[in-house]
Amino acid sequence: MKLKYYILLLLLFCTTVLFAQGVKFTASVNKTEVGTTEQFEVTFTINSNGERFVPPNFNGFLVESGPNVSQSMTVINGASSSSMAYSYDLVAVKEGTYTIGAATIVVNGKQLSTSPIKIKVVKGTSAAQANAARQQQQQQQVQGQGIVAGHSKDINRDLFIRADVNKTSAYIGEQLTLSYRLYTRVALVGSELEKMSDQNGFYSQEIKSLNNPNAVQWRIETIKGIKYNVTEIKQNILFPERAGNITIDPMIMDFIVRETVQSADPFDNFFGGGSYNDVKYKIKSSPVVIHVKPLPESGKPASFSGAVGRFSVTTSVDKTDLKANEPLNYKITLKGKGNLKLLKPMAPEFPLDFDKYDPKVTDTITDNETGESGTRVYTYLLIPRHGGKFNIDPIKFSYYDLSAGKYVSQQTKGFTINVAKGATESNVTSLGADKQDVKLLNKDIRYIKTDGSDISKDEEGFYGSGLYYFLLLLGPLLFVGALVYGKVYEMNNSDVVKVKSRKAGKIAAKHLASAKAQLTANNKPVFYENVFKGLYGYLSDKLNIAAADLNREKIATELKARELDEPTINELLETLDLCDMARFAPVSGISEQEVFDKAKNMINNIEDKI
Numbered sequence: 001m002k003l004k005y006y007i008l009l010l011l012l013f014c015t016t017v018l019f020a021q022g023v024k025f026t027a028s029v030n031k032t033e034v035g036t037t038e039q040f041e042v043t044f045t046i047n048s049n050g051e052r053f054v055p056p057n058f059n060g061f062l063v064e065s066g067p068n069v070s071q072s073m074t075v076i077n078g079a080s081s082s083s084m085a086y087s088y089d090l091v092a093v094k095e096g097t098y099t100i101g102a103a104t105i106v107v108n109g110k111q112l113s114t115s116p117i118k119i120k121v122v123k124g125t126s127a128a129q130a131n132a133a134r135q136q137q138q139q140q141q142v143q144g145q146g147i148v149a150g151h152s153k154d155i156n157r158d159l160f161i162r163a164d165v166n167k168t169s170a171y172i173g174e175q176l177t178l179s180y181r182l183y184t185r186v187a188l189v190g191s192e193l194e195k196m197s198d199q200n201g202f203y204s205q206e207i208k209s210l211n212n213p214n215a216v217q218w219r220i221e222t223i224k225g226i227k228y229n230v231t232e233i234k235q236n237i238l239f240p241e242r243a244g245n246i247t248i249d250p251m252i253m254d255f256i257v258r259e260t261v262q263s264a265d266p267f268d269n270f271f272g273g274g275s276y277n278d279v280k281y282k283i284k285s286s287p288v289v290i291h292v293k294p295l296p297e298s299g300k301p302a303s304f305s306g307a308v309g310r311f312s313v314t315t316s317v318d319k320t321d322l323k324a325n326e327p328l329n330y331k332i333t334l335k336g337k338g339n340l341k342l343l344k345p346m347a348p349e350f351p352l353d354f355d356k357y358d359p360k361v362t363d364t365i366t367d368n369e370t371g372e373s374g375t376r377v378y379t380y381l382l383i384p385r386h387g388g389k390f391n392i393d394p395i396k397f398s399y400y401d402l403s404a405g406k407y408v409s410q411q412t413k414g415f416t417i418n419v420a421k422g423a424t425e426s427n428v429t430s431l432g433a434d435k436q437d438v439k440l441l442n443k444d445i446r447y448i449k450t451d452g453s454d455i456s457k458d459e460e461g462f463y464g465s466g467l468y469y470f471l472l473l474l475g476p477l478l479f480v481g482a483l484v485y486g487k488v489y490e491m492n493n494s495d496v497v498k499v500k501s502r503k504a505g506k507i508a509a510k511h512l513a514s515a516k517a518q519l520t521a522n523n524k525p526v527f528y529e530n531v532f533k534g535l536y537g538y539l540s541d542k543l544n545i546a547a548a549d550l551n552r553e554k555i556a557t558e559l560k561a562r563e564l565d566e567p568t569i570n571e572l573l574e575t576l577d578l579c580d581m582a583r584f585a586p587v588s589g590i591s592e593q594e595v596f597d598k599a600k601n602m603i604n605n606i607e608d609k610i
Contacts, residue, residue: 023048023107027100027114034092035122039064043087044103044114053086056101056114060121061090092121147256150279158185161233161251161285163197169291170240173308173339174402175371178236180251180285183221183228189278190256197285201246201292202238203342207367237372239339240292250284257281295400301409305346307399309338315348315395315412324422328354328382330392332412337373338399340365345378346397351390351417355383387421500541505607508538512600519592524582527592531599532579535572538603542610552576562610572602 025046034040044055055067066088086103097120102113159182166177178199221230233253240246261275295308311334318329332346341363350356357380365374384390391414398409462468493499511534518527540547543558552573559569575598578587582595 023112025050025103025105025107025112025114027103027117029100029117029119032118033120033122036092036095039089039091040119041087041089042100042117043085044105045083045085046105046107046112047083048107049082050084050105050107050112052104052106052111054104055086055088056103056116058088058090058100060093060096060098061100061119062093064089064091092119095121095123097121147278147280150257150281152281152283155186155257155281156283159183159188159255159257159281159283161253161283163248163251163285163288165238165248165288165290168289169293171293171295171308171400171402172240172243173295173306173342173400174240175309175339176238176240176290177369177371178238178248178288179369180233180235182231182233183223184230185226185228187258188255189258192254193251194254194282195252196234197249197251199236199238199248201242201244202240202248202290203339205237205239205341205367205372207235207237207369235369237367238290239342240290243292243294246290246292248288248290250287252282252284255281255283299407301396301398301407303396303409304398304400304407305344307334307338307343307397308402309336309340309399310401310403311336311338311340311397311399311410313395313397313410313412315415317392317415317417320415321418321420322384323420324384324387326383326422328384328417330380330382330415332359332378332380332395333375334377334397335375336399337371340372340374340376343376346395348380348395349393350380350382351384351392353384353386353388353390353419355385357381384417384419387419390417390419391415392417497544500544504538504541505603507541508534508603510534511537512596512603515596515599519596524586524592528579528582528595531595532576535576535579535599535603538606542606559606564606564609568602568605568609571598572606575599575602 023046025044027042027044029043030041044053053067067086068088070085070087092098097118100117100119102116104111104113106112162181162183164179164181170176218229218231221228234251257279259277259279261277313335314333316331316333318331322328330348330350332348334340334343345359345361359378359380362377362379363374365372365376394412394414396409396411398407400406401408511530515527515530515534518524518530536547536550539545539555540550543555543562545554545558555576556569556573559572560566575595578590578595579599581587
């Protein structure tokens with residue numbers, strides 16, 4: 001008997017062992033490290049048919065979907081097997097390490113459990129996801145779908161901008177050249193200026209020749225044994241406007257660099273295959289400090305007005321003999337190298353008999369790497385107003401000579417202008433040289449009249465006249481009149497009965513006029529109809545009785561109430577009867593004209609009495 005139990009236990013043990021080896025219930029995840037808000041999947045799989053599946057408690061995660069159940073069947077060498085999978089999509093919420101507990105399921109009456117799985121949650125995107133995103137970006141780059149941003153520090157040895165000045169110390173007004181040069185050892189496919197440097201404290205003049213793309217030229221320059229392709233991006237001539245250390249801020253540009261991506265296939269690399277990335281880099285130049293010195297006060301002449309450099313000055317006139325009121329051109333020509341464009345117009349002294357106009361400034365100035373040089377001409381238009389002999393005095397011009405380190409003064413020559421008497425000359429006065437001073441020029445003085453015999457008083461003007469005050473009051477009077485008229489009109493038309501009564505005669509007159517026309521046309525039925533309507537309409541409006549309620553008795557009663565005499569009432573009723581009858585049958589003993597006159601007279605009588 002005991003042997004049977006042993007055999008049974010052995011069979012149960014063997015069955016359990018076989019069962020344990022054949023049925024597997026496992027848990028798996030598609031990633032063990034995820035970022036917060038990142039979705040991942042956990043799957044519970046059993047290679048047999050199970051029942052009563054119980055998922056674990058997903059503490060620390062949000063379940064976005066699941067369980068998603070799938071079942072599959074496989075047949076190998078005639079042996080079939082099936083499996084079931086329960087999957088969930090989870091989202092990590094908070095950083096930390098979490099454990100997905102065991103799920104359970106029952107197979108052939110036995111409960112099976114999965115092993116717990118640890119998940120590490122990091123902040124934001126996980127490293128694996130970042131790598132995947134980077135790979136995706138790189139793939140997009142290969143396909144030319146976008147440009148990624150790069151870090152300048154990763155490329156600053158191969159791509160940089162250098163701001164160079166030809167001098168770091170200068171006087172106020174002394175010109176210096178600022179150049180922005182691009183140094184590169186990489187393939188550039190695009191560039192864009194993001195911010196030009198602020199050049200406060202300087203008067204800046206750009207060298208225009210660099211704006212022409214065709215003028216940009218590359219050259220090779222070696223720095224510390226490394227060869228670079230170099231080109232000028234921008235050049236400016238600067239003139240310091242104040243003393244002190246003035247900083248020129250960096251210039252910022254964006255460059256798109258095409259970078260080759262090495263292929264995993266060595267044959268691609270050998271034959272120049274593979275792909276590339278377009279990477280955007282923000283490159284800025286280094287700031288530059290200029291030490292600006294004030295010009296020396298020692299030896300500064302009174303005629304100095306800020307010119308720094310080396311100049312020469314000449315003056316000329318286009319004629320020395322002319323007539324009064326004819327124009328004369330006087331030119332001051334400044335030639336040299338320096339801050340020509342910053343010079344203020346000179347103020348030469350001209351004879352007071354000359355009208356002077358603001359000078360016309362003509363520049364023939366060249367800006368290049370060596371600085372600003374050329375010619376500036378001030379042309380003054382002068383008009384002598386009277387004949388005579390006049391002198392234009394020489395002028396003095398001073399500048400600070402940088403090479404000599406001192407102030408230099410020059411003086412131009414003067415001119416004598418012979419002005420003959422013109423055809424017409426102004427009589428009494430003329431504007432002075434600056435159109436500010438007025439000078440008596442003519443000797444023909446008009447004396448003050450003392451007898452007043454031929455002096456008459458001018459007529460008074462419009463202002464202050466009677467017409468002026470009448471028109472001034474007309475507006476308010478019209479306004480008051482319109483206001484009174486409006487009130488009276490409103491009062492008269494507020495009673496509808498009175499309005500109808502007042503207009504009854506006019507309406508009746510229209511009907512009688514129509515009847516007159518029918519009488520002229522010998523259309524008797526219509527004539528009587530119009531007379532009848534005219535009288536009835538008139539009485540309806542005059543007595544304020546609706547046309548539907550109007551009859552002989554009502555008319556007689558109302559007219560008597562208004563104290564109309566009896567004969568007139570009877571005559572009116574007879575006329576109405578006559579007209580009513582005449583519309584359907586011919587009448588005799590009275591003509592149509594008599595009927596018309598009677599109707600007209602009756603209306604007038606009623607109008608007079610009521």
